[in-house]
Amino acid sequence: MEKALRQKARELLESGSVRLVIGYEQGSVPFKCTPLFAETPEEAERLIWNPTCVNNLAVYLPQVISQGKVAIVVKPCDVKSVVELIKEHKVNREDVVTIVVPCPGVLNLDGLNGLDLRDVKSVQWGGEGIIVECSSGAVELARERSFLSKCLSCTIGKAPLADIEIGESPIRNPLTDKHTCVAEYEKLSPAERRMFWARQFAKCVRCYACRQACPGCYCNECFVDKKGQMWLLRATDPASNWFFHTSRMMHIAGRCVGCGECERACPMGIPLTLLGTKLDKEVEEMFGGRAGESPDAPPILGCFEPTDPDPCPE
């Protein structure tokens, strides 16, 4: 698989059809990857594809696209972010080449708890889930333990925008439904819900890692950084944190593809996908569209139908 990927990347760079290939390379430890920006065929030899390739690389596209055509290694779910970027005219369709890799699911780092991390040699797909090669022998992790929750509920079939496909996409067999956690949360009373978020947002240190990791958060100047129109104080009090997170959610409403990068990037463990999943569900129910499905569809909150549901029906 990696061979085919490197081969493709090499061809693209050698022929000069792209300036840059964005992909994954081995990180400083065997269970982590780091983004690779390959500009020469030699650099493309460092590309990898294994369960540690969790990042959504689409986040880098708006920054690099202005300097020429770019190829990007994407999982079928990350393609949706590319679709959104094209839809919002951040990226021209002809400037991007998507290399879709077959993805059985990617590593949930928590799954490695209990293993001696210094001992880990490699992480590969195998069996039902993931096989972690340690110096003391191989450990097989079950699917529930190996993969991120978004992967356990993944139902993505064919990627909507695939220029180059490496291998065959595995057949999805979701273990969970992504709306289960929303339904579970919705059992709480309004007061309990408010307390829930008050506690979660009290943890927030406003490092803005969620914003940086989000492929939808590409504003040149984010509302939190504005100086003329100061939306909120730089200090982190729970109410300001609440305002920051709800505002961010409203900004990505109808555009959030549920890649879960915000939650994964959060150093404080705030369950941000609980908000994103709810928005996704509501948008689909009310306006009948989902983010990242077709590059030709108009942005969901940038269009309307006269027959839309009405907050105050006559």
Add this chain to the structure above:
Amino acid sequence: MSEEQVITKKPKGDAESQDGWKPKIIGFVCNWCTYAGADLAGSSRLKYPPNLRVVRVPCSGRINPQFILKAFQQGFDGVLVSGCHPGDCHYAKGNYYARRRIMLLQKILEYMGIEPERFHFDWISAAEGQKFAEVVERFTEQVKTVGPFKGVAG
């Protein structure tokens, strides 16, 4: 005043009235319909509760959902939003865009535990002075029933 000053200005005056708490309500209304409707209510000498602070905006499509979030962050007990009826927008379709945003915002506020009674959206035209007075009356009562807002952080 800048829009930031308007929305961060702490309402004062009736906060500590003799019989205790009175709701603080902020209203974002469209210049062409609801604001004119409010004007009509005033010139027709209709009575409605004085708890509402009106912020006039050019169009309901101008209402950034962050205005409403900011109002709740600042501790307003209720937020009223109103604009022209669908199809009657002065700018042809501003209220249609607003409608999608407001629908979503309403859902997310409720989801995050803000009582749905604290947020109200209505279409009020320039001719509906009577309706404006009624809506404000009803909404103020509704906010009174749910009581003081404890804030978004607890």
